[in-house]
Amino acid sequence: xxxxxxxxxxxxxxxxxxxxxxxxxxxxxxxxxxxxxxxxxxxxxxxxxxxxxxxxxxxxxxxxxxxxxxxxxxxxxxxxxxxxxxxxxxxxxxxxxxxxxxxxxxxxxxxxxxxxxxxxxxxxxxxxxxxxxxxxxxxxxxxxxxxxxxxxxxxxxxxxxxxxxxxxxxxxxxxxxxxxxxxxxxxxxxxxxxxxxxxxxxxxxxxxxxxxxxxxxxxxxxxxxxxxxxxxxxxxxxxxxxxxxxxxxxxxxxxxxxxxxxxxxxxxxxxxxxxxxxxxxxxxxxxxxxxxxxxxxxxxxxxxxxxxxxxxxxxxxxxxxxxxxxxxxxxxxxxxxxxxxxxxxxxxxxxxxxxxxxxxxxxxxxxxxxxxxxxxxxxxxxxxxxxxxxxxxxxxxxxx
Amino acid sequence: xxxxxxxxxxxxxxxxxxxxxxxxxxxxxxxxxxxxxxxxxxxxxxxxxxxxxxxxxxxxxxxxxxxxxxxxxxxxxxxxxxxxxxxxxxxxxxxxxxxxxxxxxxxxxxxxxxxxxxxxxxxxxxxxxxxxxxxxxxxxxxxxxxxxxxxxxxxxxxxxxxxxxxxxxxxxxxxxxxxxxxxxxxxxxxxxxxxxxxxxxxxxxxxxxxxxxxxxxxxxxxxxxxxxxxxxxxxxxxxxxxxxxxxxxxxxxxxxxxxxxxxxxxxxxxxxxxxxxxxxxxxxxxxxxxxxxxxxxxxxxxxxxxxxxxxxxxxxxxxxxxxxxxxxxxxxxxxxxxxxxxxxxxxxxxxxxxxxxxxx
Numbered sequence: 084x085x086x087x088x089x090x091x092x093x094x095x096x097x098x099x100x101x102x103x104x105x106x107x108x109x110x111x112x113x114x115x116x117x118x119x120x121x122x123x124x125x126x127x128x129x130x131x132x133x134x135x136x137x138x139x140x141x142x143x144x145x146x147x148x149x150x151x152x153x154x155x156x157x158x159x160x161x162x163x164x165x166x167x168x169x170x171x172x173x174x175x176x177x178x179x180x181x182x183x184x185x186x187x188x189x190x191x192x193x194x195x196x197x198x199x200x201x202x203x204x205x206x207x208x209x210x211x212x213x214x215x216x217x218x219x220x221x222x223x224x225x226x227x228x229x230x231x232x233x234x235x236x237x238x239x240x241x242x243x244x245x246x247x248x249x250x251x252x253x254x255x256x257x258x259x260x261x262x263x264x265x266x267x268x269x270x271x272x273x274x275x276x277x278x279x280x281x282x283x284x285x286x287x288x289x290x291x292x293x294x295x296x297x298x299x300x301x302x303x304x305x306x307x308x309x310x311x312x313x314x315x316x317x318x319x320x321x322x323x324x325x326x327x328x329x330x331x332x333x334x335x336x337x338x339x340x341x342x343x344x345x346x347x348x349x350x351x352x353x354x355x356x357x358x359x360x361x362x363x364x365x366x367x368x369x370x371x372x373x374x375x376x377x378x379x380x381x382x383x384x385x386x387x388x389x390x391x392x393x394x395x396x397x398x399x400x401x402x403x404x405x406x407x408x409x410x411x412x413x414x415x416x417x418x419x420x421x422x423x424x425x426x427x428x429x430x431x432x433x434x435x436x437x438x439x440x441x442x443x444x445x446x447x448x449x450x451x452x453x454x455x456x457x458x459x460x461x462x463x464x465x466x467x468x469x470x471x472x473x474x475x476x477x478x479x480x481x482x483x
Numbered sequence: 484x485x486x487x488x489x490x491x492x493x494x495x496x497x498x499x500x501x502x503x504x505x506x507x508x509x510x511x512x513x514x515x516x517x518x519x520x521x522x523x524x525x526x527x528x529x530x531x532x533x534x535x536x537x538x539x540x541x542x543x544x545x546x547x548x549x550x551x552x553x554x555x556x557x558x559x560x561x562x563x564x565x566x567x568x569x570x571x572x573x574x575x576x577x578x579x580x581x582x583x584x585x586x587x588x589x590x591x592x593x594x595x596x597x598x599x600x601x602x603x604x605x606x607x608x609x610x611x612x613x614x615x616x617x618x619x620x621x622x623x624x625x626x627x628x629x630x631x632x633x634x635x636x637x638x639x640x641x642x643x644x645x646x647x648x649x650x651x652x653x654x655x656x657x658x659x660x661x662x663x664x665x666x667x668x669x670x671x672x673x674x675x676x677x678x679x680x681x682x683x684x685x686x687x688x689x690x691x692x693x694x695x696x697x698x699x700x701x702x703x704x705x706x707x708x709x710x711x712x713x714x715x716x717x718x719x720x721x722x723x724x725x726x727x728x729x730x731x732x733x734x735x736x737x738x739x740x741x742x743x744x745x746x747x748x749x750x751x752x753x754x755x756x757x758x759x760x761x762x763x764x765x766x767x768x769x770x771x772x773x774x775x776x777x778x779x780x781x782x783x784x785x786x787x788x789x790x791x792x793x794x795x796x797x798x799x800x801x802x803x804x805x806x807x808x809x810x811x812x813x814x815x816x817x818x819x820x821x822x823x824x825x826x827x828x829x830x831x832x833x834x835x836x837x838x839x840x841x842x843x
Contacts, residue, residue: 204721207728213740214732262718262728269717441648441716448653
């Protein structure tokens, strides 16, 4: 008992006294970063970091979060490196930066032309930051996106994260964490993909972007608009630098190619059957390299999926011929999306985001070893044959 | 005498070796690809062979350690051997303390001063050594249980992030790296030094501690290496503490990230490793000078370790030089193989009557 008492006393004394040996920062003195934008200013050769951090004195009291407010403040810093820019941003806010809660990094368009791995390395090598942070590219500057505040969710950045996650789960874009992008950049082509965010103007009472809605046509009453952020395709990297931009269709095709598509709805317009919608689920993509009779490398990209008719468009369940026809059209549409993605990403941007090299290494590692010097050229020129097979289900039974 | 079973020592060895894997191996020696799987297997077989002189020694001298057998031949001879062995032990201890300090500053507390960190590590480890091998091994059982639970948790939470297409069927692509990885893997088995000294404290067959620990460590290291490869792929080559990054990625309902709790457990494992090294130094002192208590010696040895840590830790070049020497495996082979081999041929057995009296 005596020993236990001494041990407890010692623990208490040590824990009380040793905490003074280390510099500590109160939570209220920390800038809890929620989203972060990095821009590069080539003329001055400096980095500019803008960050949204949690405002602990927002309306609703110090300890309660008012969901009707953005609940974030902004701080900006410039410096020769990302670290010094972040430190300068910390000086401006008067608070110590806490990166462990950061969930979004936006890379400015000019910085995309620089080595992406060097930019992201800061966030991976800094063990206090969170490697599960989404990374996106900005159409222009990252700061203009950080400037926009949303009044939904606990903090403003939550809306952007939800946007990215929803777009990813709906098959519109591939959203990767920082460490996954770093893994992707380590292949021989130095390839990566970032979803592109851009500013759009919306009517205040709707979610339809102005340019695609009634406002574009004019003639009607002037309606108030406000700035919001939307996803618009993505930025492709090759050699660790930006090599091109792809549109939304190619971004969807990429989702199929990289075996990330969870569910995707295809609407087929037919002359006589009106509109039918098939939702694909359990989508699986396999990339298998092979050699043709001339010993030339090719990639067989096959997608298999289960599908269900969400809108039959007037087709009866027993009308086999029409169902098969609609299904074939849906398969063609997905094939076209994937071929478009291969064309835009690999042929135009010289990038291998969908893992051709990984598949080749998995199946023919000796081929990579033998062709180490020109493997990039081989990967970027090998034909890709896309095949899509969809099994439609009805009432839980496989039908066609 | 602080007696322990072979299973207890095996668990302590597992903790010690895992600490090296998590904290102390230089990042550049953990690379993506099949070589490291081969390196771990080859190194474990090599270590088993390197253990042979020690295992023969325990059989020939009926559970005595190399020093007892050497001193029985000639005290001066024994003291010289213990000094040589002690220098290697001290260098491994200093290297381990500095590695642990570097790990803490890299991941947990960036501002921790060298003197504060190393002094605290040494003080806690010395307390463990003072309490003896039995107390350390009991703590090791707790640490290894928590470690295993956390590893399982990491596997479960990261299951959806495992990418099996990162694996490919080539075993040796870079022979040069394979050689360096094997040597480094061998050098990481400083438990051999602990076994050389503490084998006489084992109540049952000492060789079991070696077999059990090597088998379990082999399986765990291969699993952890597989985890690294499946999650990071080629990016593994760029990471300094891959398991720390993995644990920061894994989250369960209660904890958003497991790195903090993992880091604390690994810190405990690191202290257990250093405690084992201190205990071995204490036993070395007691046996070579025929003393019964080791308290004062441990205090002086701790201060010496702290001074060396301050000197070597003051300049990155000194630290890198020490790392290079330790990872060449030469000190380990010298102290763990050459010295026991010399004693195997020159040591003196205890006459049967004296042995019986000692046992009674």
